[in-house]
Amino acid sequence: MNSLIKGKAFVLGDNIDTDQIIPAKYLSYDPSNEEEKKYFGKFALFGVPEGESGYPGGDIRYVSEGYKSDYNIIIAGENFGCGSSREHAPFALAEAGAEIVVAQSFARIYFRNSVNGGYLVPSETPVKINEEVATGDELEIDLEINKLKNLTSGKEYDLNPLGDIKAIMEAGDVFKYAKQMGE
Amino acid sequence: MGMTLTEKIIANAAGRDSVKAGENVWVNVNVLMTHDVCGPGTIGIFKDKFGADAKVFDKENVVIIPDHYIFTEDKRALRNIDILTDFAKEQELPHYYQPGTDTYMGVCHVTLPEKGHVRPGEIILGTDSHTCTHGALGAFATGIGNTDAAFTMGTGRTWLKVPETIKFVLEGKLPKTMMAKDLILHMIGEIGFSGATYCAMEFEGPVIDELSIEERMTICNMAIEAGGKNGVIAADAKVEAYVKERTDVPYTLFKADADADYKDVYVINCSELEPTVAIPSAPDKRKGVSEIKGTELTRAYIGSCTGGKTEDFAAAAEVMYGQKVAMDTFVVPSTTFVEKDLRTLKYKDKTYMEIFLEAGCRIGPPGCAACLGGPEDTFGRANSNEIVVSTTNRNFPGRMGSMQAQVYLASPYVAAASALTGVITQPDEYLESK
Numbered sequence: 192m193n194s195l196i197k198g199k200a201f202v203l204g205d206n207i208d209t210d211q212i213i214p215a216k217y218l219s220y221d222p223s224n225e226e227e228k229k230y231f232g233k234f235a236l237f238g239v240p241e242g243e244s245g246y247p248g249g250d251i252r253y254v255s256e257g258y259k260s261d262y263n264i265i266i267a268g269e270n271f272g273c274g275s276s277r278e279h280a281p282f283a284l285a286e287a288g289a290e291i292v293v294a295q296s297f298a299r300i301y302f303r304n305s306v307n308g309g310y311l312v313p314s315e316t317p318v319k320i321n322e323e324v325a326t327g328d329e330l331e332i333d334l335e336i337n338k339l340k341n342l343t344s345g346k347e348y349d350l351n352p353l354g355d356i357k358a359i360m361e362a363g364d365v366f367k368y369a370k371q372m373g374e
Numbered sequence: 375m376g377m378t379l380t381e382k383i384i385a386n387a388a389g390r391d392s393v394k395a396g397e398n399v400w401v402n403v404n405v406l407m408t409h410d411v412c413g414p415g416t417i418g419i420f421k422d423k424f425g426a427d428a429k430v431f432d433k434e435n436v437v438i439i440p441d442h443y444i445f446t447e448d449k450r451a452l453r454n455i456d457i458l459t460d461f462a463k464e465q466e467l468p469h470y471y472q473p474g475t476d477t478y479m480g481v482c483h484v485t486l487p488e489k490g491h492v493r494p495g496e497i498i499l500g501t502d503s504h505t506c507t508h509g510a511l512g513a514f515a516t517g518i519g520n521t522d523a524a525f526t527m528g529t530g531r532t533w534l535k536v537p538e539t540i541k542f543v544l545e546g547k548l549p550k551t552m553m554a555k556d557l558i559l560h561m562i563g564e565i566g567f568s569g570a571t572y573c574a575m576e577f578e579g580p581v582i583d584e585l586s587i588e589e590r591m592t593i594c595n596m597a598i599e600a601g602g603k604n605g606v607i608a609a610d611a612k613v614e615a616y617v618k619e620r621t622d623v624p625y626t627l628f629k630a631d632a633d634a635d636y637k638d639v640y641v642i643n644c645s646e647l648e649p650t651v652a653i654p655s656a657p658d659k660r661k662g663v664s665e666i667k668g669t670e671l672t673r674a675y676i677g678s679c680t681g682g683k684t685e686d687f688a689a690a691a692e693v694m695y696g697q698k699v700a701m702d703t704f705v706v707p708s709t710t711f712v713e714k715d716l717r718t719l720k721y722k723d724k725t726y727m728e729i730f731l732e733a734g735c736r737i738g739p740p741g742c743a744a745c746l747g748g749p750e751d752t753f754g755r756a757n758s759n760e761i762v763v764s765t766t767n768r769n770f771p772g773r774m775g776s777m778q779a780q781v782y783l784a785s786p787y788v789a790a791a792s793a794l795t796g797v798i799t800q801p802d803e804y805l806e807s808k
């Protein structure tokens with residue numbers, strides 16, 4: 192896990208469900224197959240409705256061409272990752288190049304999956320952060336001091352400490368964590 | 375301070391006298407279930423981490439139930455089933471319900487309890503968010519991802535954060551026009567789409583006591599639609615009778631302590647409720663049928679782990695008896711044994727199947743089918759701007775196929791009555807026995 196994450200923001204609304212993150216249609220690609228796994232990146236956030244993909248304008252595709260996104264930081268509102276248990280969701284975001292999702296809250300299976308698989312950081316903030324940041328803003332996030340800085344606007348925001356999950360993220364994934372715990 | 379039902383089950387599995395909400399504990403897992411969408415990924419990680427020759431933690435209790443993409447020409451979907459078949463063979467798994475054979479069942483959450491894989495007091499994990507269904511039998515059951523599942527597959531263990539519990543006490547009497555589906559849609563509307571995030575939802579009260587096992591499953595099934603980690607109902611004599619008929623695996627009964635600590639308690643007087651739907655495009659967009667009756671529809675869909683069990687079809691058959699549908703109506707039994715029930719069980723002088731066929735419904739093969747959209751050739755999939763009334767559990771944009779489709783979630787009574795008129799309809803006038 193990188194404690195210091197810098198890059199461009201991609202902004203979404205509330206209740207982004209796993210069907211929006213990776214539509215069911217693409218789930219038959221095999222994530223363990225090198226050739227096929229890049230399609231999860233290509234279709235990451237492909238199910239977000241027009242007008243809601245990349246606020247404030249809402250007409251930006253997360254991955255505009257190829258398999259990687261220009262945006263490594265996702266900013267969202269409440270209940271990010273609700274819906275199905277598909278681990279393909281955090282996997283797809285990570286494949287597309289996302290390193291962190293900062294949201295007001297997460298659905299628990301998504302949260303657990305992104306941690307246990309060591310894909311990308313789920314970071315909560317008390318701030319209505321998706322109204323404070325615009326798609327394309329340059330951000331700097333420091334997980335040691337739990338701060339998010341919007342370099343474009345110059346404003347700074349608090350993040351909630353990662354708490355229990357920090358140990359798992361730092362270990363790498365749940366397998367490495369379990370080993371450390373003597374499991 | 376006492377423990378909630380969920381805390382009791384987790385404490386037992388952790389080998390401890392007590393646990394408190396908020397703690398992280400390692401527990402022994404009783405059953406791990408997976409299916410064709412997440413099974414191959416889980417197996418991939420399992421082999422990668424434990425080695426090519428690794429064995430699963432317990433052959434009896436790794437249950438594989440393919441159900442999502444079965445009746446399709448989609449090559450990758452079919453390949454996924456082959457991966458499961460090879461794995462089941464290699465690991466000599468006795469409980470693999472293989473498509474294309476006599477053992478094929480269909481929707482995992484209807485199959486798992488029916489085949490005796492769920493017992494009260496157990497920890498049940500599944501690579502599917504609706505695994506929370508199995509709390510209906512007094513177990514702790516929750517959905518997990520592939521990495522979690524691979525870890526459990528190899529070790530029989532997992533870590534759990536003990537959830538806080540929100541208790542729902544269902545009092546009064548369930549009106550004759552209502553089913554469990556209406557109740558859970560009501561409760562989700564009450565607390566909102568993320569109202570139970572990270573929490574257990576515990577259901578009790580005289581209305582719950584009266585419900586059948588299948589109806590209790592419908593309630594627990596949709597706990598996840600309020601963000602719940604698990605839904606749970608303490609096992610009673612009905613559950614014991616159901617379980618004993620299906621398995622002789624021993625189990626333990628747990629009950630919440632009288633002084634347990636709840637995050638919230640909701641007391642609902644069910645006598646005052648009316649048939650309830652969720653309008654597009656979220657399960658917490660609650661409306662009473664009286665508020666939106668007359669809303670135009672283009673099709674009806676009756677199926678899934680939520681609304682495709684035998685009793686769901688019994689309800690639909692009662693409504694449709696001697697009637698004709700006014701729009702495309704898709705009937706999808708969740709499993710092969712539910713399909714058999716449609717052929718053998720009767721309402722008055724006709725089997726359910728006869729009633730549906732005479733009404734003009736289209737009947738598909740058992741499985742998840744269009745509940746989650748799936749490949750384009752999936753039976754009942756909404757491929758354009760359909761407006762669907764459905765007995766399924768999710769109505770997010772694109773869930774049943776096209777992003778343009780709109781989905782109203784409803785009980786089998788309401789879905790069947792609406793199928794007859796082409797608009798959202800109160801079921802009462804079609805329920806002559808009531």
Ligand code: SF4
Pocket residue numbers: 441442481482483502504677678679680741742745746766767
């Ligand atoms: S019927 Fe629908 S909700 Fe149930 S397991 Fe299948 S896809 Fe999931």
